[in-house]
Amino acid sequence: MFDTISMLVNAFGPSGRENRVAEVVTQMIKDKVDEISSDAMGNLIAVKKGSGKKIMLAAHMDEIGLIITTIDDKGFLRFGTVGGVLPLISLGQRVVFENGLTGVVWYEESIESMKDAKIDKMYIDIGAKTREQARELVEIGDMAVFEGRPVEQNGLIISKALDDRVGCAILAELARRCPATDNEIYYVFTTQEEVGLRGARTAAYAIRPDLAIAIDVTRTGDTPKSKPGAVSLGEGPAIKVKDNSVIAHPRIRERLVDCARENGIPFQFEVVDKGGTDAGSIHITAGGIPSGGVSIPTRFIHSASEIVDIKDVENAARLLEAFIKF
Ligand SMILES: [Zn+2]
Secondary structure, eight states, X not given: OHHHHHHHHTSOOBTTOOHHHHHHHHHHHTTXXXXXXXXXXXXXXXXXXXXXXXXXEEXXXXXXXXXXXXXXXXXXXXXXXXXXXOHHHHTTOEEEETTSOEEEEEEOTTOSSGGGOOGGGEEEEOSOSSHHHHHTTOOTTOEEEEOOOOEEETTEEEETTHHHHHHHHHHHHHXXXXXXXXXXXXXXXXXXXXXXXXXXXXXXXXXXOSEEEEEEEEEOSOSTTOOOOSOOTTSOOEEEEEOSSOBOOHHHXXXXXXXXHHTTOOOEEEEOSSOOOTHHHHTTSTTOOOEEEEEEEEBSTXXXXXXXXXXXXXXXXXXXXXXXXX
């Protein structure tokens, strides 16, 4: 599982630029599914044919990033955000562009307090001396992502972009296992989740599944003075009850609970008031699609160093395997 996750997190893929991730996924699963295609939004849709229910499993390929807005005459880049990027978490980070160029995020040192370290007081230094020199390397509209190579340590994985390449890894592993089922399984690797759950909406409309599950990360409440939260690292995948985008369909939630209990898989319940997942757009598409979620407890979401427990990841794959065979 770590190797699969590593290959996926290392692929460059901010929202709207997911094609490299899609290529990695395609190589991983193309021999194990009956059809694989991409749509106008860039969603990658792999199908394992069957005569039973149409089940859509969705994980998003895009990661958060920065987008160049202006380049000053000294060659420093000003930027906007792609998805939920917090200024304080960006400070001092290395970022990398699609062409491999590295930059460092820093701030205008005249600010009085770090509270004033807003994105518009920050810049990326790529070591260029002039605007012209910078423009040989980057252009307005180019995107960069955090650098943060994957590390396996004490049963945990630390990396950038675990949100949501860990979900992509679970779907890819599941597709490779070819679970024996009559159901028709749609492994959908979606785009532009971080900017508004966009890819999943068109994919679900086209597929019109009988039911859908989004696989994504969820924050934990187990770090010092963190906001209270029910989910902890290492205590099992979280079965979604509610987030800010969806109230899980009760029958899907119950079925996930039954699958976990019958197979001795530990689980937790996810009830959060912030953040959304692809289920948020899927469930209100095409006349309504019963939807739920399986979430991986994750520390430090939307940083260059997100942390998951590999047991939770493996148990999420087991839970989904049981679910699609049900
Ligand atoms: Zn996500």
